[in-house]
Amino acid sequence: MTYAAIFTIILTPVIILGLATVLTWVERRLLGLWQDRYGPNRVGPGGMFQAVADGTKILFKQDWIPPFADRSIFVAAPAIGMMTVLLSFAVIPVTMGMGIAGDMNVGLLFVLGMMGLGVYAVVLAGWSSNSKYALLGGMRAAAQMISYEVFMGLSLLGVVMMAGSFNLRAIVAAQAGLWFIIPQCLGFGVFMLAGIAETHRLPFDLPEGENELGAGFHTEYSGMKFGMFFIAEYAGIVLVSSLVTTLYLGGWRGPFLPPAMWFTLKTGVMVIFFILLRAGLPRPRYDQLMALGWKVLLPLSLFNVMATGTILMLRAS
Amino acid sequence: MLDTLRTLFLTALHAFHRRATVQYPEQQPYLPPRYRGRIILSREPDGAERCVACNLCAVACPVDCISLQKTEADGRWYPEYFRINFSRCIFCGFCEEACPTYAIQLTPDFEMSEYARPNLVYEKEDLLISGTGKYPDYSFYHVAGIPVPGKPRGASEHERPPVDLHSLLP
Numbered sequence: 001m002t003y004a005a006i007f008t009i010i011l012t013p014v015i016i017l018g019l020a021t022v023l024t025w026v027e028r029r030l031l032g033l034w035q036d037r038y039g040p041n042r043v044g045p046g047g048m049f050q051a052v053a054d055g056t057k058i059l060f061k062q063d064w065i066p067p068f069a070d071r072s073i074f075v076a077a078p079a080i081g082m083m084t085v086l087l088s089f090a091v092i093p094v095t096m097g098m099g100i101a102g103d104m105n106v107g108l109l110f111v112l113g114m115m116g117l118g119v120y121a122v123v124l125a126g127w128s129s130n131s132k133y134a135l136l137g138g139m140r141a142a143a144q145m146i147s148y149e150v151f152m153g154l155s156l157l158g159v160v161m162m163a164g165s166f167n168l169r170a171i172v173a174a175q176a177g178l179w180f181i182i183p184q185c186l187g188f189g190v191f192m193l194a195g196i197a198e199t200h201r202l203p204f205d206l207p208e209g210e211n212e213l214g215a216g217f218h219t220e221y222s223g224m225k226f227g228m229f230f231i232a233e234y235a236g237i238v239l240v241s242s243l244v245t246t247l248y249l250g251g252w253r254g255p256f257l258p259p260a261m262w263f264t265l266k267t268g269v270m271v272i273f274f275i276l277l278r279a280g281l282p283r284p285r286y287d288q289l290m291a292l293g294w295k296v297l298l299p300l301s302l303f304n305v306m307a308t309g310t311i312l313m314l315r316a317s
Numbered sequence: 318m319l320d321t322l323r324t325l326f327l328t329a330l331h332a333f334h335r336r337a338t339v340q341y342p343e344q345q346p347y348l349p350p351r352y353r354g355r356i357i358l359s360r361e362p363d364g365a366e367r368c369v370a371c372n373l374c375a376v377a378c379p380v381d382c383i384s385l386q387k388t389e390a391d392g393r394w395y396p397e398y399f400r401i402n403f404s405r406c407i408f409c410g411f412c413e414e415a416c417p418t419y420a421i422q423l424t425p426d427f428e429m430s431e432y433a434r435p436n437l438v439y440e441k442e443d444l445l446i447s448g449t450g451k452y453p454d455y456s457f458y459h460v461a462g463i464p465v466p467g468k469p470r471g472a473s474e475h476e477r478p479p480v481d482l483h484s485l486l487p
Contacts, residue, residue: 034331037338280328281321 008100013086020234025051027234027275034279055227063223066129073128078221078228081121085235088114092242093169095252095259107168108160111243112153115198118236119145122200122207125229126217137216140286141207144197147293152194154301158187158308159247172251179250186304188248190297195244197289199236201274203281204289241270348425350451353408355426356401358441359419359450366445367420367457370396374412374421382406392466393458399441404434418457422450 025040025047032039040050065074088111093102104110119141126138160166162183163174171180181188197204208216218229245251245266252259254266284292339346348354361367370387371394382405388397412421431437449455464470471478 032336034328036331036334036336038336038340276325276329280325 005100008098012089012100016086016089016235016238017231019238020231021051021055023234023237023271024054024230026271027278030272030275031279034276058224058227061223063225066131066220068130069220070128070130073124074220075225077121077125077128078225078232080124081118081232082228082235084114084118084121085232085239088239089235089242091168092239092246093172093251094263096169098260102169103167105165105167108156108166108171108247111168111239112156115152116145116149118198119149121229121232122217125221126207129217129220131220133214134217134219137207137209137213137219140209140213141200141217143286143290144200144204144206147290148194148197148297151190151293151298151301152198154298154305155187155190155194156247157301157305158184161305161308161312168246168251172246172253175250175253179248179253181248184248184304184308186300187308188244190301190304191247192244193292193297195240196274196277197293199233199240199274201233201237202278203283205283206286206289209283237271237274238267241267241274244270348427350425352425352427353410353413353423355424355429356403356406356408356412356439356444357422357424357446357450358399358444359422359446359448359452361456361458362449362454363456364447366395367418368396368399369394369418369420369457370399371417373415373417377411377415379409379411380405380407383412396441399444401439401444402437403429403439404437419450419452419455420457422452424450 028039028050029041029047030039040047043049043053065071090100091102091104091107091110093099093107101107122141123138126134126136126141129135159171159180162180163171165171165174174180193204200207205216208218210216213219218226221229242263245263249266249270251266252263254262257265358366358368368385370385372385372387375381375383375385382402383400384402385399386397388395408423410423413423416422429437458465458468458473460474462470462473462476
């Protein structure tokens with residue numbers, strides 16, 4: 001293993017965590033912009049150090065474990081959530097040369113597997129808290145997971161079929177002529193919805209649902225353990241955005257600018273779109289989400305797989 | 318689906334709207350003179366205290382946050398102490414309505430946050446201001462028909478002199 005590789009491995013989580021922290025500020029500023037107010041603008045120029053202030057504050061808060069909680073699992077849950085998100089970033093190819101394991105030949109499967117594991121963090125947190133609100137949040141997370149995880153994989157099958165590989169770098173390479181968002185627009189829509197549900201973002205933040213569930217699965221969490229859930233959510237947004245960029249928006253491809261810039265730009269636009277969703281849309285009931293998943297999105301993604309396969313077969317013959 | 322996209326578009330357009338936030342400490346809001354903020358005790362134009370410790374404000378107060386004790390000096394009444402617990406006060410203004418001397422008044426000052434709750438109990442020294450507040454010319458003893466040192470009965474504004482019961486003249 002070369003020094004450069006070790007350097008990348010150490011640098012990636014640091015960058016991701018820093019990015020997630022800054023995103024907490026960016027999100028509030030953008031929400032303010034779209035809701036005709038300012039958001040945090042006091043600490044530092046334009047409120048830029050708000051994230052630092054919040055981090056300092058959360059570090060000094062009491063980190064309390066309720067006596068009725070299942071201690072070991074209660075502690076492990078946020079760590080699992082953090083770990084799965086950070087590990088997923090290992091296979092994201094930023095450019096041809098950047099990224100830890102961008103050339104892994106089952107890269108996409110690895111990401112899907114890690115996202116599947118990510119729900120353990122939420123369910124275990126809800127269960128080990130031994131509180132009704134947290135349990136309901138965890139239960140809704142489980143219900144949400146079984147309704148989107150299925151078609152999330154299926155919606156990506158179209159991309160895999162067209163690229164002929166699970167290798168994320170190969171998928172980007174296959175978009176040399178045309179970004180997959182055009183031939184795979186159906187899959188893109190389905191994956192976007194699944195991705196939002198995956199990160200527990202609004203409008204699909206049912207496991208949290210603060211006005212129905214207190215705070216949802218992390219009701220009993222405090223201090224840095226809560227902070228880890230919080231940061232993991234923002235890292236999850238970056239993850240899903242970079243996945244969308246890689247799979248549908250041509251990854252690092254683009255004229256004039258250096259490849260890393262293009263990747264950052266596209267990911268940034270996706271992140272901003274995520275925040276716009278939060279600014280504009282109300283949260284559905286969770287039976288509505290499940291109905292949408294099973295009755296609309298699953299058939300759509302199956303149709304997408306069938307149509308893509310048919311077209312590819314016709315073109316091959 | 319189209320509704321959702323339209324909502325997102327309209328939300329995004331809000332980026333170009335004017336922001337409604339008032340940047341408070343730099344940009345002070347205009348509050349009308351009758352705004353019900355911090356309570357003060359005012360003085361008469363000649364500098365004497367207006368409050369005559371009649372207790373009507375304390376009686377009118379729905380949350381019982383006012384307490385005072387009467388004392389007497391130079392032939393008139395004063396509050397010996399006057400205490401308002403602002404952590405209970407609901408700023409309803411009933412005390413101002415009840416006050417016969419315009420002594421207790423609510424002002425447009427709302428900046429009275431404290432770190433410790435006991436600091437919200439204001440004593441007479443904290444409440445009493447040197448001016449007349451909202452009624453610059455009003456002086457209770459000049460219109461009230463009661464005698465005080467230096468002002469005999471019948472010397473108030475618009476007051477006729479007392480009738481001499483022993484006189485036979487009309």
